[in-house]
Amino acid sequence: MxxxxxxxxxxxxxxxxxxxxxxxxxxxxxxxxxxxxxxxxxxxxxxxxxxxxxxxxxxxxxxxxxxxxxxxxxxxxxxxxxxxxxxxxxxxxxxxxxxLCETALLTACQMGASIGLVVANDKHQSRVVENVTLAGLGGRVVAVERMQVDRLVDLDAAFAGGAARDRVIGQFMAAAEACVARGAEVVIPAAGVAMILLAEAGIQDAGGGAPVLNASxxxxxxxxxxxxxxxxxxxxxxxxxxxxxxxxxxxxxxxxxxxxxxxxxxxxx
The missing domain is CATH 3.40.50.1860 (Rossmann fold)
Known part of the structure; x- marks a missing residue:
C-alpha cells in the first residue's frame, strides 16, 4: 500500500x-x-x-x-x-x-481510561482542546499541561542532543508527571515533533505505569x-x-x- x-x-x-x-x-x-x-x-x-x-x-x-x-x-x-x-x-x-490528534485520542482510549495531554505552549493548548471536544472525548481528558516551547522550530535543535534535548525532555517529563498526578493513565505529547523526539530518546513511561503514546x-x-x-x-x-x-x-x-x-x-x- x-x-x-x-x-x-x-x-x-x-x-x-x-x-x-x-x-x-x-x-x-x-x-x-x-x-x-x-x-x-x-x-x-x-x-x-x-x-x-x-x-x-x-x-x-x-x-x-x-x-x-x-x-x-x-x-x-x-x-x-x-x-x-x-x-x-x-x-x-x-x-x-x-x-494525528483524533487518532491519538482514540488510541489512548484503548490504552487507559483517562488521558493527559502535554502541549508545547499556551497558544497551542486551546487548539488541541478544541479537537478533544470535536472528538467527543472531553470526559476522558483529565489533564492538560504545557511545556515552554513558544518558538516551535526550537524543537529541531533538540534532536542533536545535549542541553537542548535535555531541556525539552525535562519540560515534558515535568508536565507528564503533573498529568499523572491529576489522574491521567496515558499521556500524549501533543506536538508531532515532540512525539518523535521523545521516541528517539526512549521515553515511553510518564511515571506510575502511565505510557507515553507516540501518536505518529x-x-x-x-x-x-x-x-x-x-x-x-x-x-x-x-x-x-x-x-x-x-x-x-x-x-x-x-x-x-x-x-x-x-x-x-x-x-x-
Missing part, C-alpha cells in the same frame, strides 16, 4: 525532525507499506500554532490530499496535532484520511488498518451520510464551473 504522510513543517526549517520522522515511520511500517512524507513548500511551515497561519497552510494540505488520491495513494495521514483540514479532506476524496506511529498503524478495511468494505470506509456527504451528480457540473476540477470521481448526470 502507498501512504501519503502530510507534515505541516517546512523541510529546511526542520531538517533533524524530518530525518527522524522518516526513520521512525520506516521502522514501524508493515512489509509492503510505502510511505511518502510531504511537508509545506509554499507558504509557512514554521508557526502553525497561530490559527491564521494554520489556515494558510491548510490550503496546501487540501491540494495535496487531492493530489494523493489522483496519484493512486491508498490513504492520507495528517501528521499535525491540529488535524488541519481533516474534515474537508474526508469530504473531498474517496481514500481514508486520518488525523499510532497514526501510521491506524492508516494501514484503514486501507485494509477500505478494501474489505469495497471502498466504503468513509461515510457519505451527512458530515462527509459529497455533491449529487446532478449538481457537479455547476459546481465545477465555479470551483474548478473538484470531486473528480463524481460522474455528472
Amino acid at each position: 502507498r501512504i501519503w504522510y502530510q507534515s505541516m513543517t517546512r523541510a529546511e526549517a526542520w531538517p533533524a525532525y524530518a530525518a527522524a520522522l522518516q526513520r521512525t515511520l520506516a521502522a514501524a511500517a508493515d512489509p509492503g507499506t510505502r510511505i511518502e512524507i510531504h511537508g509545506i513548500t509554499r507558504r509557512g511551515g514554521i508557526g502553525d500554532q497561530y490559527r491564521s497561519l494554520e489556515f494558510i497552510e491548510t490550503i496546501e494540505v487540501l491540494e495535496n490530499v487531492a493530489r494523493a488520491e489522483a496519484e493512486g495513494f491508498d490513504a492520507v495521514l495528517l501528521g499535525n496535532i491540529a488535524d488541519p483540514g481533516l474534515r474537508p479532506a474526508r469530504e473531498m476524496v474517496s481514500i481514508p484520511v486520518l488525523g 506511529v499510532a497514526l501510521l498503524k491506524a492508516g494501514e488498518m484503514a486501507v485494509k478495511l477500505n478494501r474489505l468494505m469495497g471502498g466504503r470506509f468513509t461515510s457519505r451520510r451527512r458530515t462527509y456527504a459529497q455533491p449529487p451528480p446532478g449538481q457537479i457540473a455547476e459546481l465545477r464551473a465555479a470551483y474548478g476540477d473538484i470531486f473528480p470521481r463524481i460522474v455528472p448526470s
Whole structure:
C-alpha cells in the first residue's frame, strides 16, 4: 500500500525532525507499506500554532490530499496535532484520511481510561482542546499541561542532543508527571515533533505505569488498518451520510464551473 504522510513543517526549517520522522515511520511500517512524507513548500511551515497561519497552510494540505488520491495513494495521514483540514479532506476524496490528534485520542482510549495531554505552549493548548471536544472525548481528558516551547522550530535543535534535548525532555517529563498526578493513565505529547523526539530518546513511561503514546506511529498503524478495511468494505470506509456527504451528480457540473476540477470521481448526470 502507498501512504501519503502530510507534515505541516517546512523541510529546511526542520531538517533533524524530518530525518527522524522518516526513520521512525520506516521502522514501524508493515512489509509492503510505502510511505511518502510531504511537508509545506509554499507558504509557512514554521508557526502553525497561530490559527491564521494554520489556515494558510491548510490550503496546501487540501491540494495535496487531492493530489494523493489522483496519484493512486491508498490513504492520507495528517501528521499535525491540529488535524488541519481533516474534515474537508474526508469530504473531498474517496481514500481514508486520518488525523494525528483524533487518532491519538482514540488510541489512548484503548490504552487507559483517562488521558493527559502535554502541549508545547499556551497558544497551542486551546487548539488541541478544541479537537478533544470535536472528538467527543472531553470526559476522558483529565489533564492538560504545557511545556515552554513558544518558538516551535526550537524543537529541531533538540534532536542533536545535549542541553537542548535535555531541556525539552525535562519540560515534558515535568508536565507528564503533573498529568499523572491529576489522574491521567496515558499521556500524549501533543506536538508531532515532540512525539518523535521523545521516541528517539526512549521515553515511553510518564511515571506510575502511565505510557507515553507516540501518536505518529499510532497514526501510521491506524492508516494501514484503514486501507485494509477500505478494501474489505469495497471502498466504503468513509461515510457519505451527512458530515462527509459529497455533491449529487446532478449538481457537479455547476459546481465545477465555479470551483474548478473538484470531486473528480463524481460522474455528472
